[in-house]
Amino acid sequence: MSESTSVVPALTPAPTTMVIFGATGDLTKRKLLPALYRLKVLGLMPKTFNIVGYSTRDFSHSEFRDFAVSAVKKYSPREPEEAHLEALFQNTHFVSSSFDDDGGYKKLTRVLEVLDEKTEGPQASRIFYLATPPSFFEVIIENLYKAGLSDDGAAAIDRPKVIIEKPFGRDLASAKNLNEVIAKYFDEEQIYRIDHYLGKETVQNILFFRFANGIYEPIWNRRYIDHVQITAAETNGVGKRGKYFEESGTLRDMVQNHLMQLLSLVAMEAPASMSPGKIRREKIELVQALRPISSDNVSSDTVRGQYAAGTLDEQEVPGYKDEVGIAADSETETFVALKVFIDNWRWADVPFYLRTGKRLKKNVTEIAIHFKRVPICLFTQTLTGCPENNTLILKIQPDEGIAFQFNVKRPGSSRHMEQVTMDFSYGETFKAELPLAYERLILDCMLSDATLFPHKAGIEASWAYITQILEAWQGESAPPIVEYEAGSWGPDAAEELMTRERRFWRND
Ligand code: BG6
Numbered sequence: 001m002s003e004s005t006s007v008v009p010a011l012t013p014a015p016t017t018m019v020i021f022g023a024t025g026d027l028t029k030r031k032l033l034p035a036l037y038r039l040k041v042l043g044l045m046p047k048t049f050n051i052v053g054y055s056t057r058d059f060s061h062s063e064f065r066d067f068a069v070s071a072v073k074k075y076s077p078r079e080p081e082e083a084h085l086e087a088l089f090q091n092t093h094f095v096s097s098s099f100d101d102d103g104g105y106k107k108l109t110r111v112l113e114v115l116d117e118k119t120e121g122p123q124a125s126r127i128f129y130l131a132t133p134p135s136f137f138e139v140i141i142e143n144l145y146k147a148g149l150s151d152d153g154a155a156a157i158d159r160p161k162v163i164i165e166k167p168f169g170r171d172l173a174s175a176k177n178l179n180e181v182i183a184k185y186f187d188e189e190q191i192y193r194i195d196h197y198l199g200k201e202t203v204q205n206i207l208f209f210r211f212a213n214g215i216y217e218p219i220w221n222r223r224y225i226d227h228v229q230i231t232a233a234e235t236n237g238v239g240k241r242g243k244y245f246e247e248s249g250t251l252r253d254m255v256q257n258h259l260m261q262l263l264s265l266v267a268m269e270a271p272a273s274m275s276p277g278k279i280r281r282e283k284i285e286l287v288q289a290l291r292p293i294s295s296d297n298v299s300s301d302t303v304r305g306q307y308a309a310g311t312l313d314e315q316e317v318p319g320y321k322d323e324v325g326i327a328a329d330s331e332t333e334t335f336v337a338l339k340v341f342i343d344n345w346r347w348a349d350v351p352f353y354l355r356t357g358k359r360l361k362k363n364v365t366e367i368a369i370h371f372k373r374v375p376i377c378l379f380t381q382t383l384t385g386c387p388e389n390n391t392l393i394l395k396i397q398p399d400e401g402i403a404f405q406f407n408v409k410r411p412g413s414s415r416h417m418e419q420v421t422m423d424f425s426y427g428e429t430f431k432a433e434l435p436l437a438y439e440r441l442i443l444d445c446m447l448s449d450a451t452l453f454p455h456k457a458g459i460e461a462s463w464a465y466i467t468q469i470l471e472a473w474q475g476e477s478a479p480p481i482v483e484y485e486a487g488s489w490g491p492d493a494a495e496e497l498m499t500r501e502r503r504f505w506r507n508d
Contacts, residue, residue, distance in 0.1 A: 013446035014157045015048035015124040017115055019108065021099060021140055022132035023053030023064065026240070027165065029071040031196075032131060035438035037072045037080055040088040044443055048124055050091040050115045054108060056098050064094035077433075091115065099136045105147035112149075125158040127445060133244065134167055138181045145185035158448050163192045163441075166257050167248060168454075171470060172463040179456045192445045193459065197258040198452040199437030201426070202396045206265040206367075207279070209394065209402065216392075217270070219371070221346045226389060227503060228352045229368040230262050232396075233360040235312055237486070238334070242325025249332045251304075251473075254356045256466040260287060261454075263352060266367050266394070267342055276451040280458055287461040291341040298472035299479045303493040305335035307359040310486030317359065317486045331481055334358045337494040338469075355494055355505070359486035365396040368506050379417065388419045391506075400434060401425040 018036075020028055039045050053064045068089055072080050093111050097104025116123045128144060130137055141162065144150050152160060162182075169175025182191055197203050210216060219225070232254060238245045245253065264283040271278035293301055308319040320326055320334050335357030342352065369392040377386035387407040395401045402424045410416040426434060444452055472478060484491040489507045498504055 011443075011447055012044055013046045013125075013443070015046050015119055015121065016127060016446050017050040017052060017112060017124040018127045018129060018442075019052040019054055019112075020129045020131055021054045021136070022130070023094070024055045024057045024059070024067060025131055027131045028053075030075045031436075031438045032129065032442070033068050033071045034076045035436050035442055037076055037084065037088055038436055038439045039443055040084050041081075045088070046124075046446065048091075048119050049088070050093070050119075050124060051089065052093045052095060052108065052111055052115075054095045054097065054099075054104070056096065058096050059094045061093050065089050065092040068092060077436075091118075099132065100139045100143065102143070102146070105143050105149070109147055109149065123152065123156040125156040125446075126152065126160040127163060128160065129163045131165055134165075134170075137164060137178060141182055141185050150185050150190070159187075159190055161190050161192055161445060161448075162186055163194060163445055165194050167252055168193055168257075168459050169463060170247070170252060172460065172467040175459055175463045179460070188456065189450070191456075192441075192450060192453045193456070194441060195257045195261055195454050196437040196441065197261050198454070199435075199439075199441040200396060201434045201440075202394070202400045203262065203265065204452070206262075206394060207274070210266075211270055222348055222350045224371055225350055226370045226372045227350060228266065229370065229506060230259060230266070230352065230354045230366075231368075231506070232259060232262075232356040232365040233362055233489075234356075234358050235360060235363050237307065237317060237359045238320065238323050238326070240324065242323050245334075246326060246330060246332050250334055250336045250356060250358070251466060251469060255336055255338070255354065256462055257454075259354050259356055260462045260465070262365075262367055262396070263340070263354065266369075267347060267352070269346070276455075279451075280455050284458050284461045286342065286344075287458070287465060289342050289344045289347075290465050291343050292465070293338070293340075293469045293472060295472050295475045295477045298469065298475070299477050301339040301497075302469060302473070302479055303335070303337040303355075303491060303497055304333035304473070304479060304481050305337075305357065305484045305491035305494065306330070306332065306481050307334050307357070307486045308483040310359070310488065312359065312361075312487040319483075319486065320359075333481055335360075335484060335490045335494070337490065337497050339497055351501070351503075353498060353503075353505070355490060357484075357490050361487055361489050361507070363398055366506075367394040367396070368392070369394075370503075387417055393506075399425070400427065 020032065022028060059067065069085050072085060095104060095108045095111060097107060130140055150160060169178050210220065264286045268282040268286040271282045306320050310317060321328055321330055337353065337355040340352045340354060341349065371390040373386060373389045391405040393403040395403060404422045405419050407417050408420050410418045441452060482491040482493055489505065495505065
């Protein structure tokens with residue numbers, strides 16, 4: 001596949017300056033800089049694009065530039081070309097300061113002014129990317145305002161924007177508080193909250209698949225669907241993020257945001273139009289219809305696990321407690337499984353099983369819709385047992401596509417039925433590389449399109465649901481944190497969540 005083929009829309013944004021707070025951190029290295037590089041290769045970058053890195057590292061402008069080039073070389077899916085690197089990083093600057101130091105914002109303002117003097121035509125629009133730990137979000141936002149950087153009058157085509165990474169709060173109260181602080185200094189339309197799952201092509205496709213095809217909607221309900229499984233399994237452990245993970249855990253890290261997004265997209269009602277506001281409203285309605293998990297059902301409907309040492313890809317890997325930055329008696333969960341009900345007419349009594357964890361057997365994110373079995377087994381005289389139920393699998397990653405499983409008669413045999421799969425693969429059909437999630441989101445932000453960015457009301461709705469679980473986990477009826485072997489599919493309790501109802505996770 002050639003690097004210049006892409007399915008990204010061909011729109012180019014106005015001149016932009018992107019200031020990255022936390023410019024020398026992991027997220028910047030692994031995700032942001034490679035995404036900027038891809039946009040450059042695809043010709044989707046504005047004619048003028050300036051990068052200003054801001055962090056406490058003692059870098060000169062050129063040292064930061066070298067850092068950025070090596071990050072792209074290391075983390076890009078394919079070997080970058082010197083000419084594109086040169087063009088991308090020709091206007092790269094650095095401000096070395098702590099995030100709470102007025103002096104740092106003065107230096108930043110000066111750098112921005114110098115860049116503006118060099119820019120022909122209207123002033124470059126500014127994007128402030130908060131790629132820092134969440135404890136710095138408020139102080140950066142306040143300092144940007146105090147430095148006069150939250151509004152630049154009519155000098156640029158677009159008003160300054162702020163991109164805020166997750167985690168957005170750690171419970172309902174802190175998420176509300178953060179939203180209130182932001183609202184003091186910036187207008188809502190200037191804020192772009194990231195959930196990078198929404199930038200994934202396969203996640204965006206969920207609504208297209210559901211609402212651009214006539215045949216699924218009539219059967220997308222409790223009459224035809226037995227249950228739904230949503231899995232986001234990772235082989236990675238916590239790596240160098242031990243400190244963050246100890247404060248977060250998997251419920252906050254993965255479920256509150258990414259899994260709730262997948263759940264709401266697959267289960268929401270059809271919006272009246274595809275406008276961001278209408279989609280948002282349906283997603284919030286869905287989250288608000290989730291049956292609360294409280295002390296009554298927390299032990300039957302939730303599982304929390306933590307990985308122990310094990311073997312993955314024939315390599316021995318340590319347990320969570322032996323990772324860097326983890327307390328020896330840590331009670332942080334690295335695996336969560338939930339049984340969730342949506343109390344509305346479409347989904348009443350249809351269980352949605354969600355699971356996600358680290359150090360699991362395989363990297364796979366998918367939504368599997370298990371349809372009800374046939375009402376009567378007509379083939380009992382020739383077969384042992386009834387046919388399997390039909391399953392539709394929305395394959396989010398890494399093997400992007402859609403599969404449908406159904407039963408056929410095995411040729412030549414009157415006694416055997418077999419389940420076969422119809423498979424659609426993005427790679428084979430479109431012969432183009434899918435855009436990286438961050439590539440799409442950064443481009444949309446430059447184009448002032450907030451469709452794929454969660455809104456504050458949606459985030460608060462999701463936290464309202466998750467906070468109840470966090471609270472129930474503090475209570476006496478909480479399920480214990482059970483260990484699972486690295487390289488497995490999680491704790492036995494997660495299997496039991498299904499098997500006691502004669503259902504099974506799609507493992508392997
Ligand atoms: C991040 C989480 O939001 O998503 C990580 O903080 C997780 O812990 C990652 O590994 C998973 O993203 P992806 O795109 O690799 O599925």
